Amino acid sequence: MSTGVAVVFLTVVAARFLLPLLIPYFPLPAVIACLVLDGVDQTIFQSFGYDPPGYQSYDKAMDVYYLAIAYLSTLRNWTSEAAFSISRFLFFYRLAGALIFELTQARWLLLVFPNVFEYFFIAYETIRSRWSPVTLLATWWIGVAGVIWVVVKLPQEWWLHVARLDLTDEIAAHHWVLALIVALLAGLAVAFQRLIRPRLRPADWDWRIRPEPLPAPIDEPHEQSAWRTRNDAVLSWNTLEKALLLGLICGVFGQMLPDFTGSTTDLFIGVAITVVLNAAISLAFARRSWTIRSTALAFAARLLVNVILATVGNGILGRQMDGYDTLFFLTMISLITTLHDRWRPVHEFRREQVAAH
Known part of the structure; x- marks a missing residue:
């Protein structure tokens, strides 16, 4: 490994350790930044001609770390006890699955123990930025977790860890994939504007990036x-x-x-x-x-x-x-x-x- 590559590698790893420490104070932007960095770090390494050995284990460990900081931030910031209880179950469930996977290397386990906590955290913080979470019932939060589990995470975990497909490779091999993704995103945006947004109750406050005061x-x-x-x-x-x-x-x-x-x-x-x-x-x-x-x-x-x-x-x-x-x-x-x-x-x-x- 050359000096330049070593500097890039250490910088990325340091960012993956330090960036999560912002989650308790800027929950939504910080966790999204962690999610983005998680998605691009291997590409950054490979663009400098370095493919880290054991990347899968490294990636899972860093995910566990930043999600642990996110979980701790729920202790500090979340005001909905129902949402907190659900998030705690989702976090420890995934954490146990991550360790079992590391011990067995059975990739199908990642489908059984999907990382629902991450997107549930994002959903909560997105809602909290405009509305009071305590006004939503436990059944509503269970529904949010269920939709994320079935509609979002199961397909994603299958794609990444069972089928072992790479989005960049698929787009390069099949140009229609990119057009399909753009069309789906546009359709979701239109559906949100026409079907969901008009039914949303008025926001409780202007955009709040910082959490509620202690x-x-x-x-x-x-x-x-x-x-x-x-x-x-x-x-x-x-x-x-x-x-x-x-x-x-x-x-x-x-x-x-x-x-x-x-x-x-x-x-x-x-x-x-x-x-x-x-x-x-x-x-x-x-x-x-x-x-x-x-x-x-x-x-x-x-x-x-x-x-x-x-x-x-x-x-x-x-x-x-x-x-x-x-x-x-x-x-x-x-x-x-x-x-x-x-x-x-x-x-x-x-x-x-x-x-x-």
Whole structure:
């Protein structure tokens, strides 16, 4: 790999890691940007004469990462409990399927576990940009998920992962395909303008790209820590969700990292232990009202603690760490747990407010 190609490769990979961090603050444009980058990164690599080995595993791992950030942003931003519950199921369902696929390489599994969460997230944020999501019933959101699942994702997953067709290749081989796509898009646009748009109720507000403000009683880090002090515990459903979330994410990345030699079971156990230790330490800090206001600094502090824990643990066990792979997993654990601990109290506060009324 030449220096120029290496720079392009590292730039694209860095963008795939950094761009998702904008999703919590600019949900719709950021997730669409991630979707576009996901679709063009291989083309960018190939245009510079480089076809990354194991691209399929890399692509699935990066998808899992950016969708995890999108899921965490629903904890922070979404006001509809019905939509959130559906999205959580869709996310974990796809995440489990992604890991099973990586372990088995059975491509038909991607048809069984389609990535409905991604488009459901886009649908929610599109609606939220003009209308209040809380006015829509759970049955409506289930219908949205069902339409995306059957009409959009099943054909797409079959095309990409079962038939293994490439749109660019098909257009080059059959020029009528492009004309058909243009005609279909034009037809959908006309149908929307004539059949759907006139039936839409008036918008609740002008276009809103930014999410709703956090509720005032829970919008500061010290208030979020105080909520955890009152309501959280080391051994809790919250800790279990973080352990499951990170176990699945790290399991997918473990199949992608070329130098990682550990088993998925050992990785799950190591992640779970680290998550529990993080929960214990963060709750101990919260009970002493030790709060770092900056999310970035809180992440850095947690990463430092995790590196120390891993170093001490490996010294006690007399084992050699995997170096960069271990640091990567610790970084992922630190990032996800920091964001989860910050934003889950926001979601729970909103849910309690709705229940109280």
